[in-house]
Amino acid sequence: MTVMVRTRALAKSFTLHLRDGLVLPVLSGIDLEVANGECVVLSGPSGAGKSTLMRSLYGNYRAESGSILIRHGEEMIDIATADPRTILAVRHDTLGYVSQFLRVVPRVSALDVVAEVLLTRGIDQDAARSAARDLLLRLNIPSRLHAIPPATFSGGEQQRVNLARGFIARHPILLLDEPTASLDAENRAVVISMVLDAKKSGTAIVAICHDADVRDAIADRLFAMTPYQDAA
Amino acid sequence: MSARTGFRRLPNDPLSGSFTRIVMAGKGPSQIVMVGAGPPSTSFGVADQQRCGWRACAHHGGRDDPVVRIVIAEFGSATRDLRCCNPPMTEPTLLSGRGLNLTFGTIPALANVNVDLWPGELLAIVGESGSGKTTLLNVLSGRLAPDSGTVWYRDPANHLHDVHAMPAPALRTLHRSDWGFVHQDPRQNLRMSVSAGGNVGERLMARGARHYGDIRGVALDWLSQVEIDADRIDDLPRTFSGGMLQRLQIARTLVTHPRLVFMDEPTGGLDVSVQARLLDLIRSLVARLRIAVVLVTHDIAVARLLAHRIAVMQRGQIVETGLTDQVLDDPRHPYTQLLVSSVLNA
Ligand SMILES: Nc1ncnc2c1ncn2[C@@H]1O[C@H](COP(=O)(O)OP(=O)(O)OP(=O)(O)O)[C@@H](O)[C@H]1O
Ligand SMILES: Nc1ncnc2c1ncn2[C@@H]1O[C@H](COP(=O)(O)OP(=O)(O)OP(=O)(O)O)[C@@H](O)[C@H]1O
Ligand SMILES: [Mg+2]
Ligand SMILES: [Mg+2]
Numbered sequence: 413m414t415v416m417v418r419t420r421a422l423a424k425s426f427t428l429h430l431r432d433g434l435v436l437p438v439l440s441g442i443d444l445e446v447a448n449g450e451c452v453v454l455s456g457p458s459g460a461g462k463s464t465l466m467r468s469l470y471g472n473y474r475a476e477s478g479s480i481l482i483r484h485g486e487e488m489i490d491i492a493t494a495d496p497r498t499i500l501a502v503r504h505d506t507l508g509y510v511s512q513f514l515r516v517v518p519r520v521s522a523l524d525v526v527a528e529v530l531l532t533r534g535i536d537q538d539a540a541r542s543a544a545r546d547l548l549l550r551l552n553i554p555s556r557l558h559a560i561p562p563a564t565f566s567g568g569e570q571q572r573v574n575l576a577r578g579f580i581a582r583h584p585i586l587l588l589d590e591p592t593a594s595l596d597a598e599n600r601a602v603v604i605s606m607v608l609d610a611k612k613s614g615t616a617i618v619a620i621c622h623d624a625d626v627r628d629a630i631a632d633r634l635f636a637m638t639p640y641q642d643a644a
Numbered sequence: 645m646s647a648r649t650g651f652r653r654l655p656n657d658p659l660s661g662s663f664t665r666i667v668m669a670g671k672g673p674s675q676i677v678m679v680g681a682g683p684p685s686t687s688f689g690v691a692d693q694q695r696c697g698w699r700a701c702a703h704h705g706g707r708d709d710p711v712v713r714i715v716i717a718e719f720g721s722a723t724r725d726l727r728c729c730n731p732p733m734t735e736p737t738l739l740s741g742r743g744l745n746l747t748f749g750t751i752p753a754l755a756n757v758n759v760d761l762w763p764g765e766l767l768a769i770v771g772e773s774g775s776g777k778t779t780l781l782n783v784l785s786g787r788l789a790p791d792s793g794t795v796w797y798r799d800p801a802n803h804l805h806d807v808h809a810m811p812a813p814a815l816r817t818l819h820r821s822d823w824g825f826v827h828q829d830p831r832q833n834l835r836m837s838v839s840a841g842g843n844v845g846e847r848l849m850a851r852g853a854r855h856y857g858d859i860r861g862v863a864l865d866w867l868s869q870v871e872i873d874a875d876r877i878d879d880l881p882r883t884f885s886g887g888m889l890q891r892l893q894i895a896r897t898l899v900t901h902p903r904l905v906f907m908d909e910p911t912g913g914l915d916v917s918v919q920a921r922l923l924d925l926i927r928s929l930v931a932r933l934r935i936a937v938v939l940v941t942h943d944i945a946v947a948r949l950l951a952h953r954i955a956v957m958q959r960g961q962i963v964e965t966g967l968t969d970q971v972l973d974d975p976r977h978p979y980t981q982l983l984v985s986s987v988l989n990a
Contacts (some may be wrong), residue, residue, distance in 0.1 A: 467974075473970070496967040517924070519920055520924065531929070
C-alpha cells in the first residue's frame, strides 16, 4: 500500500471583499489519506466543503494553511506551497480531475478534446484518437458526434466527454466531482465499471457522489465532512 | 569576525553588480545563497523569491545557520526560510522583469512590477483599461524604456541580456529572429503594399533566407497553417478581412519560429466567431511550437482559455498572480474578485 494523497491540518476560508471582507470559513483540520487502489468518497451535506476540498487537492483553490501532499513520481509534492509550474506538472502526470461540468473549447471536436491529454504526452495523433474513440464509445457517445465540438451537446453527453477526458490519461490519482449526476442508469453502470477498472490498476480515487447506488458500488471508505459551523 | 568570513563572492559572475551572490566556501552550487534583486540564479528561480515577495533567500540550515544569520542581518525581516517550501524549479526563466517603474506625468503606468516567463509558457496580463498592460508589454519587449528596473532575456546560448542596455542593432536583430510581436491592429506589423506571401516571406529574408522557391513554399505552408487559402498568396492585405489580416500577422510573426512572442489584444476588434477561430489557432500553434507568450488581454475568457499563468494589473501594479484557474476561481485580491465577478462564466 502506498499513500498517494495526504492532507494535514488543511484549512480554507474565503474572504469576500465585495461583501465588506466577510470571511467564510469552509475547511479546518482536514486530515485525509488515500492509498493506491482505493476509492474514498467525500460525504456530507450540501455546503460541507466537499468540492472545496477536492479543488484544493487539485490546486484549483489555494489552501490557507496545512499541507496537501501528493505523490508525484518518487516525490511527495505539497500542493499547498508548490509554485504554479510544479502544480501544472503534477496535473499533467499525476492528478486527473473530472469536474462537474465540461469547459468547452471553441472549435475543438469531442474526439480531440479527449485525445488532447495524450497528445501532450507525445503519443502520436492516430493512437491518441483511437484511444479517445474507444473510450467515447464505451461511454455511449456515438461516432457521429465525435467530430463535433461538444458545445452543443446535452448535459449528459458533455459530462461523458468530460469523463472520457479525465480517464483517458490513466493518472495515478483521480478526483471525481459528481461524475454521474446527469447520467441515466445505463451510463452510470459504465462509469462504475470504469472506476472499478481504475482501482484495480492501482489508481487512487477521491470522489463526490450523491447517488447512493454509485457510492456503494465504488467506495472503499467514506470521508465524512460537516459544515464548518457544526464542526466548531 | 567579519560578516563574510567563510564566504566569497563569485569573481566572474555575469550578473555581479546587479545582485550579490555569496557562496559557502568549498561547498557545491546547491549552497548558493542569493540575496537582493536580480535575475534567477542557478539554484533558485526568482519565483522562489517572488512567491512571498522575498528579498532574500537562504538555502539549507535554519535560523542558526551562519549563512542565514548573515542574510538575516542584512535583510532582517525580509528573510524567509526556503526549507518550508518545495524544492525550487531549476529551469531558468526566459524573460524576467525586475522592479520596473514608469510614470507618465503623474500617472504610475508601472509601479515596481516583477514578471517571470519560462520557455513554452503563456502568461496573460489582464486588467482594466489604463492599468498599464500595454506599457508593460512595451517595456518587456524593449520598445519602451522604464524609469527604473531591468528586463533580462536569456538567449539560446544561455547568456543573459539586459534588454534596455542592449545596443539598438542587437535589439532589432532579436526582434527579427528570437522574438515576435503581434499587435492589436495588424496594419502596424504588415506591409500593406506587399502581397500576403511577401509579408510572410519578408521576415524569412530578413533572417537571411535567399532561395525564392523555398521562401514561397514556406509562405504557402504558413498561410495554410493560419487557414488562408493558397490562392490568396499574391493578393494584397488590403483585400483581406480583419480576421484574415490578424491571421496573416500571426503567420508573418511565427514563420521564423520565435521563442518568445508578445501579443497585445490579438483578438480585440474582431467579432466573436472570428475570435474563436483565432484563439483556437493561437492555442494550437503555441502548444505545438512551444513558444513562450506574453499576452495582453482585457478578456478574462481569453486568458482562461490560453494562459498557463495570469497576472492581474491595477493602476500599474501587479496585484495578483498565479496559476490561471487558481486566480480566476479563487481570487484573493479585492480587484481580482471584482474583475471575475463582473464577467459571466469567467
Ligand atoms: N470560489 C468560492 N468563493 C467563495 N465561496 C466559495 C467558493 N467556493 C465555495 N465557496 C463556499 O464554500 C462552501 C462550501 O462549498 P462546496 O462547494 O465546497 O460545498 P459542497 O460540499 O461541495 O456542496 P454541494 O454538495 O452542494 O456541492 C459554500 O458555502 C460555498 O458558498
Ligand atoms: N505615451 C504615453 N504618454 C502619456 N501617458 C501614457 C502613455 N502611454 C500610456 N499612458 C498612460 O499610462 C496608463 C497605462 O496605459 P496602457 O496603455 O499601458 O494601459 P492598458 O492597460 O494597455 O489599457 P487598454 O486596456 O485600454 O489598452 C494610462 O493611464 C495611459 O493613459
Ligand atoms: Mg460540490
Ligand atoms: Mg493596451
